[in-house]
Amino acid sequence: MWKSRKEDEIPASTPSVFNPKEVRPVETPKPVNEFRSEVAHIGKSVLVKGELSGSEDLYLDGEVEGSVELRGHNLTVGPHGRVRAHIRAKEVMVHGKVDGNINADRVELKKSAIHVGNIVTQRVIIEEGAFFKGSIDVQREQKPEPKPAVTVAAVSSSPAASTSAPLGQASLLEPKR
């Protein structure tokens, strides 16, 4: 009576019935250095002299002299990175050495970082142990001004004011006949 029914148990090795609707896509393992395809990479043996610009994120572990401009994209200076350049990017993270000014929305100096130069940013993070010589000018984020919706409502409610409204909007504000 208390004996379990072996026929109800499904052995683990029993192949399940093939149901094409339940088949999940097989995930291929990501290659170890996949990030290299997403982030441009400059290795530690590379020396670049001149203007370095791009429209993708950059991991820089080599040496750069000149200027680095990545508008809207991030720059990471690796632990072997040696940059003697002015940097302009969206976000800059420094593990190595930078000699030059940094202009970015966010700047992060890691504990191994050595930076000589000025920083103009909206947010700066400096880890303990980082060396920094220069000035930091934190500029406040410029929030977009709210659209004057109240003004539009006021214009629509007062006929005298509607004459001063832009011509393009006047037709929209006119009551339907």
Next chain:
Amino acid sequence: MGSVTHNLFRSIFRGGAAGNGPNQQPSAARVNRRSSGLNEFSKSIAGLEGLCILDLGCTSAPNISRLTGMGHKVCTEDLLDAALDPLLLVTGADGKRTVDVARFLRESLKYQGQKFDAVLAWDVPDYLPEPLVKPVVERLCALMKPGGILLAFFHTRDAGPDAPHCRYHIAGNDMLQLQATPRDGPAVFRLQRVFNNRHIENLFREFASLKFFLARDNVREVIVVR
């Protein structure tokens, strides 16, 4: 609980590090203490925005965060680290090794056209090599705006080689966080001399006024107005 309280008092009033267990790095220990000089400094910059402040101590993230958060522009320059550069050492006319003052001033404290409203000098003058003290104070005087304020600390007695060099972090309007510099680190700072009040007044004689505050841990805090 009792031992914790005892350690805290010891660390505050004797300058030791609180809770230095075997697994803790001495450099990581930070001790809070009140500072009348810092309180005066904070009052003088309170309510103002867009000031230029020069921090001459070791790079301190809390100081930078606090001051930039108040809307000020901060310049940091680790003057002691620069003064210990072995490349600065030259042989003088008397055959002794000395610091090349001209070279130091060429490479440090160079802010063309920049004038500062406030300077955090901490205890840098106590640790600077002798030939650099006066030229550095003169350079600071030239870099500050009239009415600008400078905060400096001076030891009141020589505690010998056991006197720890500290990094100063601002923890509040009148609260400092002291962090002892590791003695096995890349740079070891030794107290060079002890200034008395007369020495300090002479050192800052180009400035408009001085105000002294005596702290409990053998440190004299001075507010100097340019």
